Amino acid sequence: MTKEIRLMKGNEALAEASIRAGLQAYFGYPITPQSEVLEYFAEQAPKRGFTVLQAESEVASINMVFGAAGAGARVMTSSSSPGISLMQEGLSYIAAGELPCLIVNVNRGGPGLGTIQPGQGDYFQSTKGGGHGDYHLIVLAPSSVQEMADFVFEGFKLAEKYRNPVMILTDGALGQMMEKVELPPEGSLPYVRPEWATTGKAATRERNIVTTLFIEPEVMEQVNIKLQKKYTEICEKEVRYETINCEDAEIVLCAYGLSARISQKAMDLAREGGIKAGIFRPITLYPYPYEILNKLAETADHFLDVEMNAGQMIEDVRLGVNGKKPVHFTGRMGGMIPDPEVIYQEIVKIVGKK
Amino acid sequence: MIKGTVKIASEICKGCELCIVACPQDSLQLSREINLRGYRYAELKDDNCTGCINCALVCPDSAITVYRMPKKSK
Amino acid sequence: MEENVLEGLECVYVKPDTLTDKYQHYCPGCGHGVVHKVLMEVIEELGIQDKTIGVAPVGCSVFAYNYMNVDMQEAAHGRASAVATGVKRVLPDKYVYSYQGDGDLAAIGTGETIHTVNRGENILMIFINNGIYGMTGGQMAPTSLPGQVTSTTPYGRDPKKIGYPLKITDLLANLPGAYYVTRQAVHTPNAVRKLKKAIKNSFEYQLLDRGTCFIEVVSNCPSGWKMTPVDTIKYLEEEMLPQYPLGDLKVPQNN
Numbered sequence A: 001m002t003k004e005i006r007l008m009k010g011n012e013a014l015a016e017a018s019i020r021a022g023l024q025a026y027f028g029y030p031i032t033p034q035s036e037v038l039e040y041f042a043e044q045a046p047k048r049g050f051t052v053l054q055a056e057s058e059v060a061s062i063n064m065v066f067g068a069a070g071a072g073a074r075v076m077t078s079s080s081s082p083g084i085s086l087m088q089e090g091l092s093y094i095a096a097g098e099l100p101c102l103i104v105n106v107n108r109g110g111p112g113l114g115t116i117q118p119g120q121g122d123y124f125q126s127t128k129g130g131g132h133g134d135y136h137l138i139v140l141a142p143s144s145v146q147e148m149a150d151f152v153f154e155g156f157k158l159a160e161k162y163r164n165p166v167m168i169l170t171d172g173a174l175g176q177m178m179e180k181v182e183l184p185p186e187g188s189l190p191y192v193r194p195e196w197a198t199t200g201k202a203a204t205r206e207r208n209i210v211t212t213l214f215i216e217p218e219v220m221e222q223v224n225i226k227l228q229k230k231y232t233e234i235c236e237k238e239v240r241y242e243t244i245n246c247e248d249a250e251i252v253l254c255a256y257g258l259s260a261r262i263s264q265k266a267m268d269l270a271r272e273g274g275i276k277a278g279i280f281r282p283i284t285l286y287p288y289p290y291e292i293l294n295k296l297a298e299t300a301d302h303f304l305d306v307e308m309n310a311g312q313m314i315e316d317v318r319l320g321v322n323g324k325k326p327v328h329f330t331g332r333m334g335g336m337i338p339d340p341e342v343i344y345q346e347i348v349k350i351v352g353k354k
Numbered sequence B: 001m002i003k004g005t006v007k008i009a010s011e012i013c014k015g016c017e018l019c020i021v022a023c024p025q026d027s028l029q030l031s032r033e034i035n036l037r038g039y040r041y042a043e044l045k046d047d048n049c050t051g052c053i054n055c056a057l058v059c060p061d062s063a064i065t066v067y068r069m070p071k072k073s074k
Numbered sequence C: 001m002e003e004n005v006l007e008g009l010e011c012v013y014v015k016p017d018t019l020t021d022k023y024q025h026y027c028p029g030c031g032h033g034v035v036h037k038v039l040m041e042v043i044e045e046l047g048i049q050d051k052t053i054g055v056a057p058v059g060c061s062v063f064a065y066n067y068m069n070v071d072m073q074e075a076a077h078g079r080a081s082a083v084a085t086g087v088k089r090v091l092p093d094k095y096v097y098s099y100q101g102d103g104d105l106a107a108i109g110t111g112e113t114i115h116t117v118n119r120g121e122n123i124l125m126i127f128i129n130n131g132i133y134g135m136t137g138g139q140m141a142p143t144s145l146p147g148q149v150t151s152t153t154p155y156g157r158d159p160k161k162i163g164y165p166l167k168i169t170d171l172l173a174n175l176p177g178a179y180y181v182t183r184q185a186v187h188t189p190n191a192v193r194k195l196k197k198a199i200k201n202s203f204e205y206q207l208l209d210r211g212t213c214f215i216e217v218v219s220n221c222p223s224g225w226k227m228t229p230v231d232t233i234k235y236l237e238e239e240m241l242p243q244y245p246l247g248d249l250k251v252p253q254n255n
Helices: A010-020 A035-048 A056-070 A081-086 A088-096 A123-127 A145-162 A174-176 A219-237 A257-272 A288-300 A313-320 A339-350 B017-024 B054-058 C002-006 C031-046 C060-067 C080-090 C102-108 C110-118 C168-173 C188-208 C229-243
Strands: A002-011 A025-028 A051-054 A076-080 A101-107 A138-140 A165-173 A177-182 A242-246 A251-254 A276-283 A285-286 A302-307 A329-332 B004-008 B026-034 B040-043 B064-068 C010-013 C052-056 C069-073 C095-101 C124-129 C178-185 C210-216 C247-250
Touching: A002 A123, A010 A035, A010 A101, A010 A145, A010 A174, A010 C110, A025 A035, A025 A174, A051 A285, A051 B017, A051 C080, A056 A076, A056 A081, A056 A088, A056 A101, A056 C069, A056 C110, A056 C168, A076 A138, A081 A088, A081 A101, A081 C010, A088 A165, A088 A219, A101 A145, A101 C210, A123 A165, A123 A285, A123 C188, A138 A145, A145 A174, A145 A251, A145 B026, A165 A174, A165 A257, A177 C060, A219 A276, A242 A288, A251 A257, A251 A339, A257 A276, A257 A302, A257 A339, A276 A288, A288 A302, A288 A313, A302 A313, A302 A339, A313 A329, A329 A339, B004 B040, B004 C010, B004 C080, B017 B054, B017 C229, B040 C095, B054 B064, B054 C188, B064 C069, C010 C069, C031 C060, C031 C095, C031 C124, C052 C060, C052 C080, C060 C069, C060 C095, C060 C168, C080 C095, C080 C110, C095 C188, C102 C110, C102 C124, C110 C124, C110 C168, C110 C210, C124 C188, C168 C178, C168 C210, C168 C247, C178 C188, C210 C229
Parallel strands: A025 A051, A025 A076, A076 A101, A101 A165, A138 A165, A251 A276, A251 A302, A302 A329, C052 C069, C052 C095, C095 C124, C124 C210, C178 C210
Antiparallel strands: A002 A177, A138 A285, A242 A276, B004 B064, B026 B040, B064 C010, C178 C247
16 A cells, blocks of 8 residues: 545544554544544454454553553554543553553543543643653644644654553544545554563563562662653653744744644734744643743743643643743633634733734 | 372471371371471371372462372283 | 482472462462462463463462463453453464452452453453452452451441342353353362363363353462461351352353
8 A cells, every 4th residue: 555645534544544554453442532433443454454342441441452562562542531531540550561552532621521522631641640650651742634643653653662652642623623634555664573572481581571560669669760761761852843933933822732723823813913923832742842942932022822721731831931931821621622813812912012 | 118209398388288188198297397488387297198199289389299109000 | 318219109290380480479378379380280281381371460469470480461450351352352372361369350350351251252261269358458359258257347248238249250151252161169189170170171262262261269368267278178168169159150062
């Protein structure tokens, strides 16, 4: 199969890209607004030779992912906010066991059962740990259907390179929207079954054990030190972001995913209105691009954080800006989407000219 | 001529006595001495062992190896 | 002198190489060691060490991977059968077993247990039922007996308030996905022989791909039951077995 251009829903583009990235197994449970992922896999699996299993719960799904990843397979799951909450224990185990896998969160409005409309309220959960213990997922935030597909490849690459779970944090709008997407050819991501995988103890090697239990605190601390060393390396090497019109910007809009698309419209309105606005869009939410923000704080006068939550990423924006310039916030919650015009008005209020 | 015998890894044995009650010949007993972990351990009392392996089957610590006189072909 | 004693004798029973030499952390007389041993004997006798992946639980046998000389994964509490499902689905030609206690399999992991068997997952599930939480210090298990005194039922388990012993094996035997369901024990040499046969059959059935094999092992917990290992034999026979009678609950149908 060669490169191909198709018009697809975000969720389906992500699923199709996963198959082309050499997915070997998918375990998941239906939840709106991401059920298309499981449905797409269920339809394709017999034709294209991979495992798909509808589990009895998200708890079971994530533990099946643990088992398959421990056996060395290229494996993923997907869900939406309440389901991802159920997976947090498993994610902690997967991070502790250093098992590569891909988790997709098609974020919806919360808390609680919430709403099936898009949200970004899972930022803290995704980037700061979510489950118990000192661990991090690598978190990628697509803002287009194209990136929903591209980040699958990126996600598996990073997961396998660092033996770390990778999360694609997207939202219900990106999952449901249809856009043109260019899909890479099938089999373009090489796969080698890792040596540490539990595949049956050959006579030529010691047995392989996947465990997250280190009962002696001295040993447990060493495991933590090793993990932190890995996270430090990830922070040094894997930070990704996009900046638009930041060179001369007096105000920088900070937003990821869908908010970044909306902020782009607000930026255009501002520029039309004579305000030099720019966009800072983190692509990796962990590791977070603090350095570039700090650099931008030398030239820009204001930062406006735009999110579909009560203000979560703003804490990282503040850490990046580090007090050099004021950081403001505007956003909507509970499944509501910010209006570019309202963001523009906020920009006007902050910069103080029309 | 003895019919069978056992070798008991005295440092592995935890003195649970399950082998002693499983022995149909009443051949086993607990030692007077204790091992490095502080347990009295199972030992042969009489050499009337038949090598039936009952003791080894119920031993949770796999501490017992059993030997038996090969059956003579008639 | 020792050599003289052994002269002319043949070795008829020795610890299998598939069991590591690591000193086991289990309390004196604990049934886990017996199940570990016969399980590893079967793997050695079938010559499938290089084709077998085990999944350990949370509970006393959380360290099973220290003793079983096969590739192993240590699962989250209750999720061993989900982890085993993940392994088997990506390695369908390998032998996969899960090993869980009663709290793990029949309390926190009940959902995974039922659905794994309901899917007829082609694995062996081993379920150690000693009617108590051993690792956390002797609390009530879903399988604890009516009236049984534990640290969380200090006045005895009152079924009206806290439920009845959960006979999960009986439930599972009703599921079409189950291929072979049996209840065995470890308290006598003959029980151990039968258990070993059941385990051996179960591994052989995995080649047929007909469904889940499920073995409950009625076991003991001298520390949790607060009695000597020898006394646990009597308690197991007189108290446990009437609630959990031994034998096959579902035998393979030839078809």
